[in-house]
Amino acid sequence: MTAGTMNISHPRLPQWAPALVGVMALAVAGLPALLAGWSPVTWLIAGTTVFLVAMPSWSRVVEGRRAAVDRLVTALIWTAFAVAVSPLVWLLYVVVRSGLPAVNADFLSYSMLNVIGDEQGGIFHALIGTLLITLAAALISVPIGILTGVYLVEYGKQSRTARIITFLVDVMTGIPSIVAGLFALALLVLLFGTAFRAGIGGSIALSLLMIPTVVRSSEEMMRLVPDDLREASYALGVPKWRTITRVVLPTSLAGIVTGVVLAISRVIGETAPLLVVAGATDGVNTNLFDGRMTTLPVFIFSQYASSTPVGYQRAWGGALVLIALVMVLNLVARIIGRVFAPAKAH
Amino acid sequence: MTATASQERTESTGPSPPSRRGDRVFSGTVRTAGLTILLALVAVFVFLAIEGWAGLTSDAATYAPFSSFGSYIVPLMVSTLLASAIALVVAVPFAIAVALFISHYAPRRLAAALGYVIDLLAAVPSVVFGLWGGRYLAAYLQPAHVWLHDHLGILPILGDPSPNGRSLFTAGIVLAIMIMPIMTAISREVFLQTPLLHEEAALALGATRWEMIRYAVFPYSRSGMLAGIMLGLGRALGETMAVAMVLATTPTTTLNVIATASPPTIAANIALNYKEATPERQSLLIATGLVLFVVTFLVNFAARWVAGRSTRRMAR
Numbered sequence: 001m002t003a004g005t006m007n008i009s010h011p012r013l014p015q016w017a018p019a020l021v022g023v024m025a026l027a028v029a030g031l032p033a034l035l036a037g038w039s040p041v042t043w044l045i046a047g048t049t050v051f052l053v054a055m056p057s058w059s060r061v062v063e064g065r066r067a068a069v070d071r072l073v074t075a076l077i078w079t080a081f082a083v084a085v086s087p088l089v090w091l092l093y094v095v096v097r098s099g100l101p102a103v104n105a106d107f108l109s110y111s112m113l114n115v116i117g118d119e120q121g122g123i124f125h126a127l128i129g130t131l132l133i134t135l136a137a138a139l140i141s142v143p144i145g146i147l148t149g150v151y152l153v154e155y156g157k158q159s160r161t162a163r164i165i166t167f168l169v170d171v172m173t174g175i176p177s178i179v180a181g182l183f184a185l186a187l188l189v190l191l192f193g194t195a196f197r198a199g200i201g202g203s204i205a206l207s208l209l210m211i212p213t214v215v216r217s218s219e220e221m222m223r224l225v226p227d228d229l230r231e232a233s234y235a236l237g238v239p240k241w242r243t244i245t246r247v248v249l250p251t252s253l254a255g256i257v258t259g260v261v262l263a264i265s266r267v268i269g270e271t272a273p274l275l276v277v278a279g280a281t282d283g284v285n286t287n288l289f290d291g292r293m294t295t296l297p298v299f300i301f302s303q304y305a306s307s308t309p310v311g312y313q314r315a316w317g318g319a320l321v322l323i324a325l326v327m328v329l330n331l332v333a334r335i336i337g338r339v340f341a342p343a344k345a346h
Numbered sequence: 347m348t349a350t351a352s353q354e355r356t357e358s359t360g361p362s363p364p365s366r367r368g369d370r371v372f373s374g375t376v377r378t379a380g381l382t383i384l385l386a387l388v389a390v391f392v393f394l395a396i397e398g399w400a401g402l403t404s405d406a407a408t409y410a411p412f413s414s415f416g417s418y419i420v421p422l423m424v425s426t427l428l429a430s431a432i433a434l435v436v437a438v439p440f441a442i443a444v445a446l447f448i449s450h451y452a453p454r455r456l457a458a459a460l461g462y463v464i465d466l467l468a469a470v471p472s473v474v475f476g477l478w479g480g481r482y483l484a485a486y487l488q489p490a491h492v493w494l495h496d497h498l499g500i501l502p503i504l505g506d507p508s509p510n511g512r513s514l515f516t517a518g519i520v521l522a523i524m525i526m527p528i529m530t531a532i533s534r535e536v537f538l539q540t541p542l543l544h545e546e547a548a549l550a551l552g553a554t555r556w557e558m559i560r561y562a563v564f565p566y567s568r569s570g571m572l573a574g575i576m577l578g579l580g581r582a583l584g585e586t587m588a589v590a591m592v593l594a595t596t597p598t599t600t601l602n603v604i605a606t607a608s609p610p611t612i613a614a615n616i617a618l619n620y621k622e623a624t625p626e627r628q629s630l631l632i633a634t635g636l637v638l639f640v641v642t643f644l645v646n647f648a649a650r651w652v653a654g655r656s657t658r659r660m661a662r
Binding site: 058066074078080081084085088090091095144150152154155162167171172179180182196211213214268269275276297300316319322326327330 | 475617
């Protein structure tokens with residue numbers, strides 16, 4: 001529109017323009033930052049603001065309005081991403097910094113039994129509780145989840161029942177965890193009386209939260225198995241159920257295991273349902289079917305709720321261990337998915 | 347089409363006599379597993395209703411300091427809605443921007459890794475978010491409370507600011523961080539499903555990248571984005587620990603989201619009071635849980651319905 005008679009295209013800013021403006025924006029913000037002694041975070045925020053104004057303005061002058069809007073949006077989107085990631089970085093930093101001093105061999109191997117005041121306590125009982133409750137939850141939800149996946153992919157196909165199940169599984173992923181906990185509580189209370197608390201209730205609640213994830217991932221993985229493999233198996237006279245257990249499931253095994261591990265990592269940090277149904281105790285309890293059982297997240301919460309310096313300290317230590325557990329599980333899941341998936345598909 | 351074709355094929359594989367029973371047992375087993383899930387959902391509703399029924403019509407003392415179920419749950423409901431609204435207002439722009447960043451802006455080689463970073467945010471347990479929110483974020487956001495009160499204090503929701511930042515506002519921010527990953531994940535997937543031809547056509551007509559996104563990507567993914575937002579809302583309504591740990595709670599009624607103390611959300615109220623609950627109080631808490639379940643179920647139901655109308659793949 002504004003192009004001269006000679007130019008067919010608009011003039012463009014050179015490729016290095018954003019980098020140049022970025023450096024200059026930081027420099028411009030750096031001057032008052034040095035003088036007024038701002039923190040690095042304030043400096044970065046000021047620099048970003050300068051960039052958000054300067055870059056579109058320059059572009060407006062040289063390239064025109066539309067390009068300027070484009071540059072503004074690009075800058076905003078990069079900024080938004082940086083802002084969105086910052087809580088994660090900050091949180092991880094805080095957890096490691098506050099948690100490390102609390103974690104030592106005693107912290108990992110002692111329970112809170114008979115620990116008074118500032119004495120060294122530990123998370124051993126919580127680790128045992130988390131391990132048992134999560135394992136039991138996996139034992140309940142993995143078979144149901146995978147078999148449902150088989151039903152949806154191999155038997156249900158487009159049938160009405162299968163569509164309803166798929167839809168409700170999706171809806172189920174959104175059940176608040178506290179509701180799952182209340183459900184388990186209501187179940188136990190109805191069966192065993194109002195004061196009954198047990199670890200197995202926590203497992204029931206967690207499996208309700210795990211099942212949708214397991215169904216989704218096993219369904220998705222089994223859909224990836226090429227029909228050729230199934231047909232080849234049928235052609236050899238192998239019955240359908242043998243085809244599924246011998247061909248389809250092994251082929252998609254890596255993906256399914258990845259899904260299961262991710263599901264476990266999701267529920268291992270659940271607090272609310274366990275708080276309600278498994279309760280909390282200071283000692284080690286290895287019986288899932290009787291008595292209260294502390295898990296790691298509940299331990300963190302009750303230490304936090306105690307509002308004492310040593311309680312906060314223990315809470316941070318527990319948080320570090322919990323985050324490490326979750327991250328390791330995540331990593332293991334990705335590695336399983338990465339390493340075994342292609343090798344199996346032949 | 348392929349599905350129906352293969353179905354016909356497998357069902358008409360008439361003669362395979364030795365395997366008939368194994369097949370029947372196996373298909374029965376997997377069908378039972380599927381039906382178990384339906385049964386579980388019904389059971390959730392039924393058990394909550396059975397145990398919570400008494401909580402709806404107890405004697406007045408149970409609802410102290412209120413006198414009936416209605417007046418007990420209204421402040422909780424208001425807090426729940428306010429916190430979720432704050433979370434949505436903050437999280438939606440970020441979620442869409444981050445999804446766009448990963449689908450259209452980030453260097454292609456980095457995109458997958460950056461998406462993984464956002465997924466990590468979803469992996470952080472809620473209790474850790476609560477710990478961080480209560481011990482660090484609240485203090486950092488306290489000046490923001492004062493600023494909001496000074497500049498926008500005429501709004502009834504921005505009354506006297508909290509001295510320590512442990513307000514509904516801070517809880518809403520923590521919720522926003524927690525629900526952003528799910529909204530990002532779903533928006534990202536619908537953005538990536540925009541037909542490449544539409545995008546290339548827009549660019550070929552001389553559109554800038556933003557114009558291409560506005561006129562080709564957004565119209566195509568509107569319902570997917572809406573579904574993502576509603577799923578985020580569902581999460582925010584039911585999130586417990588972050589609110590329970592950040593918010594300083596009292597059973598008063600206030601609309602002031604930056605107040606020193608607010609009524610807890612429904613979910614947080616359950617978590618905070620389960621311990622000293624008498625059987626009547628326990629029924630009451632279960633009854634509020636039933637309300638929460640019905641509300642979140644409806645929100646999620648609507649979200650999946652909206653999502654299902656566009657594509658099925660993006661449900662996750």
